[in-house]
Amino acid sequence: AQSVSQHNHHVILSEAASLELGCNYSYGGTVNLFWYVQYPGQHLQLLLKYFSGDPLVKGIKGFEAEFIKSKFSFNLRKPSVQWSDTAEYFCAVGHTGGFKTIFGAGTRLFVKA
Amino acid sequence: DVKVTQSSRYLVKRTGEKVFLECVQDMDHENMFWYRQDPGLGLRLIYFSYDVKMKEKGDIPEGYSVSREKKERFSLILESASTNQTSMYLCASSLRQLLDSPLHFGNGTRLTVT
Numbered sequence: 211a212q213s214v215s216q217h218n219h220h221v222i223l224s225e226a227a228s229l230e231l232g233c234n235y236s237y238g239g240t241v242n243l244f245w246y247v248q249y250p251g252q253h254l255q256l257l258l259k260y261f262s263g264d265p266l267v268k269g270i271k272g273f274e275a276e277f278i279k280s281k282f283s284f285n286l287r288k289p290s291v292q293w294s295d296t297a298e299y300f301c302a303v304g305h306t307g308g309f310k311t312i313f314g315a316g317t318r319l320f321v322k323a
Numbered sequence: 324d325v326k327v328t329q330s331s332r333y334l335v336k337r338t339g340e341k342v343f344l345e346c347v348q349d350m351d352h353e354n355m356f357w358y359r360q361d362p363g364l365g366l367r368l369i370y371f372s373y374d375v376k377m378k379e380k381g382d383i384p385e386g387y388s389v390s391r392e393k394k395e396r397f398s399l400i401l402e403s404a405s406t407n408q409t410s411m412y413l414c415a416s417s418l419r420q421l422l423d424s425p426l427h428f429g430n431g432t433r434l435t436v437t
Contacts, residue, residue: 219363244425253327254413254428300365302426309354309373310381311426313366 212237214303216314223291224322231286231317233301243284244302244311245275254300260284271295293323326350327429329414335435342401344432346414353418355397356426357381357389360411372397404436 217232235241245257258269265277275286284301298318304311330345348355354373358366358381368381370389378389386408390398397416401408411433415426 214365216365246426246428253430254415254426256425259425302366309371309379310368311356312368313358315363315365 212303212305212312214301214312214314216299216301216317218317219315220318220320222320222322225293226290227321229286229288229291229295229319231299231301231319233284233286233314234282235284235301235303235312236282237303237305239305242304243275243277244304245269245273245284245286246300246302246313247297248300249297257286257299291319291321293321295319296321327414327416327427329412329429329432331432332430333433333435335437336401336404337437338405340401340404340436342404342434342436344399344401344412344414344434346397346399346429347395348397348414348416348427349395350416350418350427351394352416352427353394354416354424355391356415356417357387357397357399358413358415359383360413360431366413369399401434404434406436408434409436410434 213236215234243260246254247257248254260267260277268274298316300316301314327348356371357369372378372391388400413431414429418424
C-alpha cells in the first residue's frame with residue numbers, strides 16, 4: 211500500500227536555525243510531490259510542489275525541497291527559520307494517473323523567538 | 324483566488340444523529356474531496372468526486388456517504404454519528420489532479436460527537 215512517512219512529529223528550533231523535515235514515500239510509479247503548511251487557525255495551503263524537471267524546487271517564504279528518486283524522499287528545507295514559520299507541515303504524494311493524494315502524519319514545528 | 328467554504332466551523336452532535344457537512348467551491352473545479360484530520364494520523368481520504376453525481380471511496384469510507392448534485396457543492400453525510408467520528412473534517416477541491424493541480428482546502432469543520 212502507498213504510504214508517506216514523516217520522520218519527526220515535533221520539532222523545536224530557535225529563530226535563525228536551519229530546518230530540514232524528512233519525508234519518504236512508498237510508491238514505485240511516477241509521483242507528484244507536495245508540501246502543505248497549516249499555520250495556527252488557518253487552512254492548509256500549498257508550500258511547494260514537484261512534478262518533473264529540476265529536483266530542487268523552491269516554494270513560498272524561502273522554503274525549498276529536494277526530490278531524490280533513488281531514496282524515495284522529498285525533504286523540506288529552510289536555511290533560517292522565523293518565529294512566523296511555527297506551523298504544522300504535511301508531506302503529500304499523488305501518483306500521476308490517479309486522484310488520490312496521500313498525506314503524511316504531519317510535523318509540528320515550533321520556532322522560539 | 325480559490326475559495327473553499329465549509330458551512331460550519333464547529334459542530335456538536337449526539338450519537339446516532341444524521342450529520343450533514345457542506346462544502347462549496349467557487350472556482351469551477353472538477354474534483355472535490357473530503358478528508359478527516361486526526362493528530363498523529365495526518366489527513367485520511369474519506370471520499371472524492373471527479374464530476375457531478377460521481378463519487379469514489381477513499382481510504383476510510385465506512386460510516387460516511389457523500390452527495391454531489393452540483394459541480395460546486397460536495398456534501399459529506401454521517402448516517403448515524405458515532406463518537407469515533409469526532410474529528411476535524413476538511414473539504415478540498417482541485418482543477419486537474421491528474422497533472423499538476425494541488426488541493427485547495429477549506430477551513431475545516433471540527434465535529435464533536437457526544
